[in-house]
Amino acid sequence: MSSGRGGGLQAGAAGWVRRAAAGSLALALGLSVAAAAPVVLAASAAAPVTISLSLLATVSAGEPIPVSATLTSGGAPVAHRLVRFYVDNSEVVGAISIANGQASTTIRAAIPAGAHTIKATFAGGGGYAAATASAALTVEVSTLSVHVVPAVAGTVTLSIDGGPPLTPDREGYINTDLTVGGKRSLQISVHDPSPGIKTTFVAWSNHDTSPTRVIRVEHDTYTQVAIQVAYLTLIRFQDAQGQPLSAHKVTKVSIDGPDGVVDPVNDSKVWLSSPVPHLTSSGALAVGPDFYSLRTADYDGINVAKQGEDRVIPGILTTWTARLGVYPLTLYARDMLFGSQASGPALLTGPDGLVRQVNISPRDGSTVLLPGALYKIKFKGLGSSPSAKVRLSSEQSVPIKVFTVVDGLVLLLLVLVAALGLLAVSRWRSQLLSRLHVWSAALRSRPGSDP
16 A cells, blocks of 8 residues: 555656646747747838938039938838938938928038939838938039239239139139138238339238138138239429429428328338228228329428329329429519610519529520419619519519619709700790890880880
């Protein structure tokens, strides 16, 4: 009995072991199936995605390129997914899709001019399959135009990013095509084309006073440069008749220039500068009135400058000929009685204490150059004359009537002759009257005469 119980215990234990082993195997199989099941389900659940790419077909070099890719799956937007954008297979930027499935951004990479391929890709994940879209893009060259004001040949060159120097045309424009846009460094260099010309850089049209300027080229780009040019100018003076005047006789010369500038002149040569360019209401640089004229020029201590006349524009002429208010005055001395020419000194008195003595020639008179003014003329030679006044404003000849010593002697002689004549007449009259009395008495005493 006991052996039977022992045999039964052994048989039950063996059955329990078999059942445990079977359960372990079933559990292992179940875990394996459970581990494999999600892989099979995920692969079968990846939804196809459609991606649409939108961008401009043509842009200029350097121009920002707005791009947009829209993700949809089964007609529904796919949000919160990363979209990468490529230019010719090189990734340049990325964007996250928003609620409507659109991922938008701007490509700012330096893309050279030519034909390119833009690609938008979604790598997939999160139950969505990967997707790609592409489109063609044409990048056109951008023109950079730099206008130099004023335009003076040989004064300016432009270098872009340290490249070879570019020179302006006759109107001051430098035009160049750029195949790559974006930030470009412009370097202006000024030059003196000759010893008689000096050039100074002033500023860019954005008021930047540095010769180097960084500019962003995003399409056709235009900018301006202001310079100032000075010209060495020789000043020659003439009288009002166009005859040369000695520069040493002309003093205290000053010049009215652009913007009311007054330049003192200490020599016969002076630097005359073009005015500083200014911005007009349209934003263009322009040069205002650029002429110069004399403000003061003294001759014999009197300002004879004809203000506002004889204007000169710097650079047009290398010699400035200015006519002054100086006039020739010819003096003649004429005998008051006989009209013949006389000689001797004459004294001219003018404004500001001007006194000039002129020795009058007996043959042709004497000519002097005088500033235009009111003069008092007095003959100081042998003889006398009344004072004469003349307002000198043009070439003039002034005769001075002189009562000479000869005239005095002649008058004295005439007086003596007249006196003697009167005396002689008086004596003759007395004798005649006395004779008349005698004749009258003789007639009364003759016979037959009335008593």
